[in-house]
Amino acid sequence: MQKKKRNLAPYWLILPSLLYLALFFTYPMARAIALSVWDDEAVLPLRAEANLESVESGRLHQGTQVEILGQQGNLLTDTLGDETNLLTELWFNVSGQDVDGENITGWIIETRLRVREEAEDGTPLLGTIRRRLGSNADPLTTVYAEPGESAAEIGKVEASAEMQIVEVATLEVWYQIRGEEEGQTVEGWAPSRFIQVFGDEVSGRIDRGTTGEFTLGFFEKMWNDRFFGPAVRTTLLLMVIIIPTQFVLAIIMALVIQARLKFNSIFLYIFAIPLGVSDLAVGILFFSIFTQNGLFNSVLQGLGLIDAARPYLTADTRNWIIAAIWLAEVWRATSIVMIIVVSGLQAISDEVLEAAELFGAGLWQRLRYVILPLLRPSLQVALILRTILALQVFAVVIALSGGDVVTVLANETYRQYFEFRNANVASAYALFILAISMISAVFYLRAVRTQQEIAA
Known part of the structure; x- marks a missing residue:
């Protein structure tokens, strides 16, 4: 009996993926962990x-x-x-x-x-x-x-x-x-x-020294860093105020596109414009809006709400800087969530929505009991992606506050690596951001589950 020849094609197809993971994920991750817990210069041998x-x-x-x-x-x-x-x-x-x-x-x-x-x-x-x-x-x-x-x-x-x-x-x-x-x-x-x-x-x-040893000292330096507490609080605050706003707006935008109104494609193009703008450009744009001679002051003066232009992005107006970052991030990244939600909506059968409407379900009832439950897989992806992006907010913060009045975890990672030349503490910051990302991802996967996942 002739022995069946093994098909090696799937193994060759997966090989590039394995190489990619090894070079651009596994190795950098191992290096980051080693930098944060291994001190190459901890001990000096004497002769x-x-x-x-x-x-x-x-x-x-x-x-x-x-x-x-x-x-x-x-x-x-x-x-x-x-x-x-x-x-x-x-x-x-x-x-x-x-x-x-x-x-x-x-x-x-x-x-x-x-x-x-x-x-x-x-x-x-x-x-x-x-x-x-x-x-x-x-x-x-x-x-x-x-x-x-x-x-x-x-x-x-x-x-x-x-x-x-x-x-x-x-x-x-x-x-x-x-x-x-x-x-x-x-x-x-x-x-x-x-x-x-x-x-x-x-x-x-x-x-x-010339000899290394395992240490948690770099994490201790991170905890004791005077910018660590403000960076954590600001990052978590931005996550709390940005993510819900973006999801509400993204779902509304996706429903508008899914409604197949006249000139429907124009709405999609307009909503997707921020995808073509870089983070730094968005930060500079909103900085120009909130300067003393910017659009915001011009509008308020035109409406008679203020008598003279006011500065909004200073060390004494921290809350205004937070609000400007919130608006900039909502404008910049809502389109990403919208595209994911639109893809999820297109996977929902029209017969399901028509049946719900036939049984007397209004728009809110269809949204709550039909659309959102069926969108859970898409919402999981969007939540995880958006949380990761919120933890990586950097250029907008730098453009609007300079990174000193208002700081975030990504900015402190950059500060430790570039300004203080301390790659070990920078790696500790990066691993802390990774830990928050992984914890939030597990939470979303558990909290936003489909009926099949709950039953399993």
């Missing part, structure tokens, strides 16, 4: 000696207060980046004569040698030993076998002695520090780039 190959002598967490016990230069082998606390020393490998007139070759720190001659590319070629100032200062300069004052001394040279510069080496300063971790004293060496030294030069703090 027993001033080099990375030395054994670890202990660990201190970021922010720990430390005591500076000493410092030492260590050859810098990696590429210098934008390091805030990095402290380096420049050493010259020189060749000349020592105090006894003998030839000597070794290393001298930059502060003890004045460069007199350079090549065209800036490479130092010749220098002279600087003279020490002060009556008690040693007039001689020490030459070391290796770059760094911890190396062996091989001789001394006099002030003003001429030295040929053979090589240049950059050393990073390492600090010997001592601090407390969980009640235990920890002591060791760490590069200067990870230590913030205070003005007294004998104390400091761990600025950042």
